[in-house]
Amino acid sequence: MSTNATSPASGKMARRQYEPYLNASWGVKNYWFPALFSHELAEDEVKGVTIAGVPILLRRVDGRVHALRDQCLHRGVTMSVRPKCFSKDTLTCWYHGFTYDLETGKLKTIVGAPDDPMIGNARIQVFPAQEKAGIIFVFVGDDGYEPVPNLADDLPVLLPDDYEFRSPHLLDDNIVVMGLHRTGNSNWRLAVENGFDPGHQIMHRDAQVILSQNLAFPLGLNPTSPEAITTYGEDGEGPVGIMNEWHSGHYDLVMHNDELDLHPFGTGSVLGLRTSMFLPGVLMVENWPKRGLTQLEWYVPVDGNRHEYWEVILAVCPTEADLKKFKYEYDNLWLPIALHDFNDDDLFAREQMERFYSVDGGVGWDDEQLCGMDAVITGWRKLVSRHNRGIQTPQNHPSPRLD
Amino acid sequence: MARLDLRFTDGATMTAPIAVGDVVLDAALAAGINLAHQCRSGSCATCVGKVVSGETETVAGRAPALLSSEIAAGMRLCCSLIACGDVTVELPYASTFTLADQASSTAGEVLECLPLSASVWKLVLKPDPSFDFQPGQYLRLQVPGTDAWRSYSIASSRDATGRIELVIKKHPGGAMGEYLTRARPGDAIDVEGPFGAFLLSQAKGPTVFIAGGTGLGPILPMLDQLRLRGGRAHPVTLAFSCSQAEDLFLLDELELREYWMPLLDLRVGVSRSTAEWEGLRGNPLALVDDESLLAAAAIHVCGSPGLVEATRQRCARLAIDPAKIRSEQFIPEVTLAGHPTPETMP
Incomplete structure (x- = not known):
């Protein structure tokens, strides 16, 4: 039959x-992918995931999830393995103190070199993130892809x-x-x-x-x-x-x-x-x-x-x-x-x-x-x-x- | 205003204006001379050069990444080097580094040679592994067994490693036309390149390609580059025609692109109408009958000088900014004479 x-x-x-x-x-890029369950990222917690080969750091601040490239632009280390945050709106690399703005990814300061000309002129990629039904989704793809x-x-x-x-x-x-x-x-x-x-x-x-x-x-x-x-x-x-x-x-x-x-x-x-x-x-x-x-x-x-x-x-x-x-x-x-x-x-x-x-x-x-x-x-x-x-x-x- | 002379290992000197107190690297970059550099803060030593004449100072408050012996020898970092007057700096690389092109001469090998249509052949080369190019560029090759050099656009994608495809219009009696019929896999072939600045527009928005005959060659890898580059996809129009239906070639490749790119509008035509041809008629420019499309798009045209000129004239009539038109024109191989070279217009 x-x-x-x-x-x-x-x-x-x-x-x-x-x-x-x-x-x-x-994989394909410029899509929303699940990154973590919401309960896997507590307030003020930092975690790293890899999606389509892209290392991504997630940090929850005041309930909101921020997603940044989990790789310092200075020497490329994975920042999430030793999370360091000195303020609510920044993320600091544990190695040399490169400190990024959570919203824009811009290099805001370097802990031990606050006058370095790179400050303000360099940034890492930030990724749109949102939560739905208990899952954190991150939009992974080209920098500046729009509209998302x-x-x-x-x-x-x-x-x-x-x-x-x-x-x-x-x-x-x-x-x-x-x-x-x-x-x-x-x-x-x-x-x-x-x-x-x-x-x-x-x-x-x-x-x-x-x-x-x-x-x-x-x-x-x-x-x-x-x-x-x-x-x-x-x-x-x-x-x-x-x-x-x-x-x-x-x-x-x-x-x-x-x-x-x-x-x-x-x-x-x-x-x-x-x-x-x-x-x-x-x-x-x-x-x-x-x-x-x-x-x-x-x-x-x-x-x-x-x-x-x-x-x-x-x-x-x-x-x-x-x-x-x-x-x-x-x-x-x-x-x-x-x-x-x-x-x-x-x-x-x-x-x-x-x-x-x-x-x-x-x-x-x-x-x-x-x-x-x-x-x-x-x-x-x-x-x-x-x-x-x-x-x-x-x-x-x-x-x-x-x- | 003082004068900055930059000397390169190939003997070339480039000159830029520099104000007393200004940084050498900044002055060079401002003049469009792309010196090697990275951190711009004296740490990475990428921008090292040697001051051979002139009074200079270094930017205060920095410890340049140079050994004492290097400093004694006149080595300085251009990002941290201040001119006190006219200054001459030697750079440890050739002037070609500052240009987009990095042409070289290499030995290649014929992999395959076959006719694609009544008048167009495909020649596949295995280049030296160091050979790299940007989609849209061309190479020069010496026709094996002759003294003749010919220029052809690269028709394959950059990621097709170890393989370069050329589409060649066969002129009976021409040096290349004669070679195509006797080419054998394994033939040694000298290749120079890449050359040319017929490159894909980086503008975001619609793109139009106008290809006459083998002018399709450089368009194919540009189309793949456009498909694979980042960002949102925009409409693409590709107008391609040959004089007669039996001259058309690589239609299967074009149909695949049409399949992979839902926003690709593929228009194939013939300019000398024959009764049996049921498709579009006209030269490739005539196939783009939508003037609002031309006005909105980045335009790339490749083909005969007449086609390029006609495109420019039509765009001028539509008050389209000439900077939005990129072109490459082929001068056909003249029987046994001359070295035809694609001419790139700015």
């Missing part, structure tokens, strides 16, 4: 169509309230976000492509979240017409992304493999289960891990070989009782069986692909052999190639220098 109606584009010319994506080993897009443009599409099987969105009222982030040892693109790959159901066959809910998880999902896949943002408006419309009738759900006599054991289904991927690499799984919840995942490039894997579950909790119940279920059910058991397998799979696709001489991007199940992956690559706001250049030796 398996059909193979959609033949993904392959061959040299097709690969050239998504050449910009193949060059994006360090709305955060909503870099999140999964906000579907209308009456959209069939609509599930919670980060921008909904009373939204509660629970989750974690950890570092994955693979290129961010392998993580993205794993996230919404419709072909890897077999790997999750024995997952606790499937078995415990008695789900009839198909062995495979194969697109059978162009309507199986919806793209967003190609007109230049709103988020840019691609959605698998599982429920559309344009996916062939493979429930049996005759050769191996395999079939799912469960009988239940999740109504409205839908996966979609948006720039800069954020996955939305609607009605997962159960109907009425949404799982989001970001795959934030750290460098060419690693990504920060963000896994969060969203629920709308209008009352204290709703919140209490969601927290209880998160701690005791969704954290262990969805964000760990199920997602641990995904993380494992990406890390197993890394050697083939490695930026250090891997041949995977040239030698992979995509098949019928991979149409949406090709679609994603082309979408990124055509509609990105910039491809990050490798930052093997990052410099605080501003052009």
Whole structure:
């Protein structure tokens, strides 16, 4: 019963169509990326993160988060490893006392050389930062990029309230976000492509979240017409992304493999289960891990070989009782069986692909052999190639220098 | 006003006015002479030079990063050096450092040579690893087996390491035209360059490229540079035409750029109409029929002298600031005579 109606584009010319994506080993730039959970940065605390190879220092002052390049322009040291702040509106490098204005990044003084001519004439990059639903987002990209897009443009599409099987969105009222982030040892693109790959159901066959809910998880999902896949943002408006419309009738759900006599054991289904991927690499799984919840995942490039894997579950909790119940279920059910058991397998799979696709001489991007199940992956690559706001250049030796 | 003479290792001297009491580096930079420098506070020693004549002082309150032996030898840091009158300073590098171009002569090798259309060929060279260029620049090469030197714009991107592509209009009987038919991979080829100041405008806003025939060559890497440079994308128009449909070349590459750049308006035409051609007609300038677009854009034109002149005249009629037009013109290879060189207009 398996059909193979959609033949993904392959061959040299097709690969050239998504050449910009193949060059994006360090990510895309000029996007909002999650940097930390809000609770990870207390008042007056300083922490460092790396996004797309860019070292970024975060400091919270009077509740507000400031983001600056975490690299002193003098000798390039990472400032966040020994945070030093002598006033609310400055940040001082622990090494030689170069002191920067938090708002502008301008060199305001040098502790031991207050008359140096460089003062007032040099600065480090500052990054727009904002908090939404318990997550600190930082806009990472070119210095002075403007206008800075709305955060909503870099999140999964906000579907209308009456959209069939609509599930919670980060921008909904009373939204509660629970989750974690950890570092994955693979290129961010392998993580993205794993996230919404419709072909890897077999790997999750024995997952606790499937078995415990008695789900009839198909062995495979194969697109059978162009309507199986919806793209967003190609007109230049709103988020840019691609959605698998599982429920559309344009996916062939493979429930049996005759050769191996395999079939799912469960009988239940999740109504409205839908996966979609948006720039800069954020996955939305609607009605997962159960109907009425949404799982989001970001795959934030750290460098060419690693990504920060963000896994969060969203629920709308209008009352204290709703919140209490969601927290209880998160701690005791969704954290262990969805964000760990199920997602641990995904993380494992990406890390197993890394050697083939490695930026250090891997041949995977040239030698992979995509098949019928991979149409949406090709679609994603082309979408990124055509509609990105910039491809990050490798930052093997990052410099605080501003052009 | 006193006089500052700057002597370089290649024998060149550059002169700038300097007021008594002024800093040498400041006076040089003010005169547009880009001396090597960095910290401007006497610490990094990048701006070191040797005072060979004239009275000088050093900026008070600084400890210049110089050894006693260097100071004894007349070495000073230009950022901390004050003129008390006329002064002459020797710099430890060639005058070319202060210019955008750093041309050199290197040995290259032919990797590939093939026809792209009825009249245009592609010659692919493997340059010396030290060879670097800016999109829009050209190189000179000695046609193997002859004394003839020819100039061609580089048609490949800067990040295509180890590979330089040239698009060449084949003139039957010309030295290069004759060579193209006998070129073999591995042929040694002497290359000089890069040359030229036909560079991508840094202005933020719409961009127009007007390419006649092989004038498309330097436009291709400029288009990639534009796509990959930072900041928000703006509309780009590329008008390209050849005389006849069978002369058109690299349309697949252009279509890829059109795919990668949703804001690219690609207009391909032929100027000598033939019945079977169903696309646009006219020279590349005529393909840009939207005058408000010309008025708003940074304009880059590359092709025959006639095309460049026509573009300038049309822009003059529209009262467009000539500074917004960047151009490169090709003088076609004349049979066995002359060394055609792209001429860059300011």
